[in-house]
Amino acid sequence: MASKIVVFAEVRDGRFKKAALECLSEARKLKGELGGGDVTAVVVGGAQVSSLAPSLGAYGADRVLVASADWLERYDGEAYSKLVVAAVSAEKPDVVLIAASLDGKDLAPRVAALLGAGLAADVTAAKVEGGKLQITRPVYAGKAYATLEVKTTPQVISVRPNAFPAEQKTGTAQVSPLAISFKPEDLPSKVLEVKAAKTGKADLTEAERIVSGGRGLKGPENFKIIEELAEEIGATVGASRAVVDSGWRPHSDQVGQTGKTVSPNLYVAVGVSGAIQHLAGMSTSKCIVAINKDKDAPIFKVADYGIVGDLFEVVPRMTAEVRKLKGK
Numbered sequence: 001m002a003s004k005i006v007v008f009a010e011v012r013d014g015r016f017k018k019a020a021l022e023c024l025s026e027a028r029k030l031k032g033e034l035g036g037g038d039v040t041a042v043v044v045g046g047a048q049v050s051s052l053a054p055s056l057g058a059y060g061a062d063r064v065l066v067a068s069a070d071w072l073e074r075y076d077g078e079a080y081s082k083l084v085v086a087a088v089s090a091e092k093p094d095v096v097l098i099a100a101s102l103d104g105k106d107l108a109p110r111v112a113a114l115l116g117a118g119l120a121a122d123v124t125a126a127k128v129e130g131g132k133l134q135i136t137r138p139v140y141a142g143k144a145y146a147t148l149e150v151k152t153t154p155q156v157i158s159v160r161p162n163a164f165p166a167e168q169k170t171g172t173a174q175v176s177p178l179a180i181s182f183k184p185e186d187l188p189s190k191v192l193e194v195k196a197a198k199t200g201k202a203d204l205t206e207a208e209r210i211v212s213g214g215r216g217l218k219g220p221e222n223f224k225i226i227e228e229l230a231e232e233i234g235a236t237v238g239a240s241r242a243v244v245d246s247g248w249r250p251h252s253d254q255v256g257q258t259g260k261t262v263s264p265n266l267y268v269a270v271g272v273s274g275a276i277q278h279l280a281g282m283s284t285s286k287c288i289v290a291i292n293k294d295k296d297a298p299i300f301k302v303a304d305y306g307i308v309g310d311l312f313e314v315v316p317r318m319t320a321e322v323r324k325l326k327g328k
């Protein structure tokens with residue numbers, strides 16, 4: 001059964017988000033498993049996005065539809081969802097893939113609602129069984145995984161960043177414009193300002209490496225040792241809710257059920273007990289390293305590597321070892 005897949009290719013700061021390239025690579029794989037078909041990427045953004053579009057061919061796009069206008073430079077849920085729906089109406093795909101990035105988490109349900117389609121959110125695995133797409137997503141705060149089939153056509157799937165690899169191969173995509181049939185004044189709301197945190201690091205939800213600190217750090221001043229390790233290994237700093245509630249770190253750093261869901265290649269939990277609500281946000285990390293002085297701390301149940309010890313001794317030694325390896 002051939003299949004058509006539409007992928008929303010999100011642009012941020014003049015480049016495609018890695019999570020969007022991951023969606024495209026997965027779409028290419030699923031297309032093969034579904035017996036062929038084609039993958040259309042939809043790009044929405046400011047004037048510069050047209051020049052970026054052809055590069056999507058190497059990640060799996062057969063065609064790219066581009067809606068570009070200066071006023072589309074910044075993400076706007078109303079406008080972007082209308083444009084993705086316009087592309088879907090023209091392409092009539094079986095599947096719509098959208099990265100579950102911060103913007104994607106806003107966009108995917110809007111698109112599904114406008115299409116009257118079923119939505120599977122934050123998907124971490126997908127396979128084809130008997131010609132049908134089966135997807136897997138964490139449920140019950142990450143305690144279990146549900147495998148499901150979405151019965152509508154199209155089915156809208158938001159894909160957790162870092163759950164699938166972004167594979168660059170060869171290939172070129174045919175690029176066409178996507179008509180914009182409305183003006184910003186026609187929309188019921190207008191985005192006035194976006195205040196982005198200026199950390200210079202990848203957002204937690206897309207970071208490949210994270211070092212998170214918990215209440216075991218004893219005070220905000222001690223996050224310095226976490227920041228030093230993170231700096232050496234190119235990681236983003238995260239935090240438990242106990243730390244955020246104490247005002248030691250901003251809420252944007254919080255990992256967990258009421259914070260961000262992350263899936264990095266490496267998650268280092270320092271002085272974090274591993275409460276179920278924390279695990280809900282990080283248990284799909286590929287490699288989990290836990291440092292805790294309590295050998296019975298629940299974090300060790302999900303850890304691939306555990307160090308039972310005082311973080312104030314262990315973390316600076318880890319940082320020093322990394323520096324040595326880097327010849328510093």
Ligand SMILES: Cc1cc2nc3c(=O)[nH]c(=O)nc-3n(C[C@H](O)[C@H](O)[C@H](O)COP(=O)(O)OP(=O)(O)OC[C@H]3O[C@@H](n4cnc5c(N)ncnc54)[C@H](O)[C@@H]3O)c2cc1C
Pocket residue numbers: 213214215216217239240241242243254255256257258259260270271272273274275276277278281291292293294297309310311312
């Ligand atoms: C509805 C709800 C939603 C929630 N959402 C979230 C969420 O999104 N994210 C989240 O994180 N939590 C969340 N929580 C809170 C969660 O239940 C825990 O209270 C919280 O995760 C605990 O944070 P912690 O591990 O930093 O602190 P603690 O549980 O106090 O753990 C501190 C750990 O540090 C260790 N430690 C202490 N000193 C040292 C040392 N010197 N060296 C090494 N280890 C040391 C201790 O052994 C301990 O394991 C939520 C709770 C509720 C009820």
